[in-house]
Amino acid sequence: MSGIQMLSLAIARVTGIGSGSASLSKLKDTNESSSSLPDDDVTSPASLRLASMPGSTNGGALMLEVKEVGCAKAKGQPIFSDVSFNVYEGDVVMLQGKSGSGKSTLLKCLAHLNLYDGEILYRGRIPQSYGIPKYRTRVLYVPQRPSLLPGTPRDFLNTILSFNSLSPKPNHHKSGLRRSGAESFDPHTEPILVAKEWGIDEELWDRTWSNLSGGEGQRIALAVAVGLQSADVLLLDEPTSALDADASVTIEQYLTKAVRSKDGGLSAIVWITHSPEQGGRVGTRFLRISEGSVHEENADGGV
Numbered sequence: 538m539s540g541i542q543m544l545s546l547a548i549a550r551v552t553g554i555g556s557g558s559a560s561l562s563k564l565k566d567t568n569e570s571s572s573s574l575p576d577d578d579v580t581s582p583a584s585l586r587l588a589s590m591p592g593s594t595n596g597g598a599l600m601l602e603v604k605e606v607g608c609a610k611a612k613g614q615p616i617f618s619d620v621s622f623n624v625y626e627g628d629v630v631m632l633q634g635k636s637g638s639g640k641s642t643l644l645k646c647l648a649h650l651n652l653y654d655g656e657i658l659y660r661g662r663i664p665q666s667y668g669i670p671k672y673r674t675r676v677l678y679v680p681q682r683p684s685l686l687p688g689t690p691r692d693f694l695n696t697i698l699s700f701n702s703l704s705p706k707p708n709h710h711k712s713g714l715r716r717s718g719a720e721s722f723d724p725h726t727e728p729i730l731v732a733k734e735w736g737i738d739e740e741l742w743d744r745t746w747s748n749l750s751g752g753e754g755q756r757i758a759l760a761v762a763v764g765l766q767s768a769d770v771l772l773l774d775e776p777t778s779a780l781d782a783d784a785s786v787t788i789e790q791y792l793t794k795a796v797r798s799k800d801g802g803l804s805a806i807v808w809i810t811h812s813p814e815q816g817g818r819v820g821t822r823f824l825r826i827s828e829g830s831v832h833e834e835n836a837d838g839g840v
């Protein structure tokens with residue numbers, strides 16, 4: 538199990554839906570296939586075919602294909618069902634909806650952290666074909682509440698780095714996730730340097746998560762996800778909910794620049810927000826989850 542997978546599972550346990558939520562099958566089939574991810578495979582016949590499907594807003598390759606996905610609570614009550622949409626390279630998809638409507642659950646399904654019905658494909662292939670640990674480092678869920686993690690951020694980073702299914706994408710040297718002006722990449726220091734750009738002193742990495750402010754913990758968790766440069770699609774669960782306006786905008790600009798750079802770094806983001814203003818600043822597409830289904834709408838909330 539990779540460190541990020543371990544983190545994500547720990548986070549899922551403390552923040553969200555557990556594994557007993559549905560009589561569904563997908564998580565049971567988590568074979569640890571050694572197939573490597575096709576980091577540079579955006580020109581494969583399958584990718585080209587899928588990229589030309591209707592619905593692509595920017596001509597980008599198809600990253601995620603969500604087909605008739607459903608998820609239920611422990612007692613079998615559906616949270617959502619028959620959810621279908623695609624995510625393309627270059628998309629910053631804002632996922633909005635009332636509290637409790639199922640936004641976090643949907644992101645955890647995309648990251649293969651939650652049981653679901655239906656099918657989710659990443660670059661045209663099922664998660665199992667990559668090996669689930671590696672899949673989760675590429676389609677990476679970043680939780681809303683890192684404060685519930687044990688230990689310190691540095692412990693956490695070291696744990697992640699001790700697992701070998703975590704590897705930066707081969708083209709990380711030109712990744713849009715690189716800090717501007719950075720000469721070299723070291724996974725032990727890069728997250729710390731990213732966090733520093735976001736106003737986090739290094740000494741905070743040695744404080745327990747529970748003794749960090751909500752905004753400090755949120756920025757550090759995000760800096761780990763970004764700084765390791767393994768993610769192709771980031772799944773962000775209210776990533777700036779604990780931040781002030783200036784810090785939010787700093788993060789927003791960093792992430793949207795990374796997606797826009799289209800240089801083989803970060804390909805797409807699915808981003809949960811409760812702020813229409815934030816949606817307007819960063820979103821390229823808008824999904825709303827309500828009454829158990831998901832529909833696409835305009836920036837102003839129209840369909």
Ligand SMILES: Nc1ncnc2c1ncn2[C@@H]1O[C@H](COP(=O)(O)OP(=O)(O)OP(=O)(O)O)[C@@H](O)[C@H]1O
Binds near residue numbers: 558611616634636
């Ligand atoms: N472990 C669990 N077992 C059973 N039901 C759960 C579990 N976790 C969440 N739920 C329920 O699933 C539904 C969707 O929860 P989810 O956290 O996905 O909503 P959300 O839209 O992200 O909410 P918020 O905006 O408040 O974060 C809620 O009714 C919630 O109570």
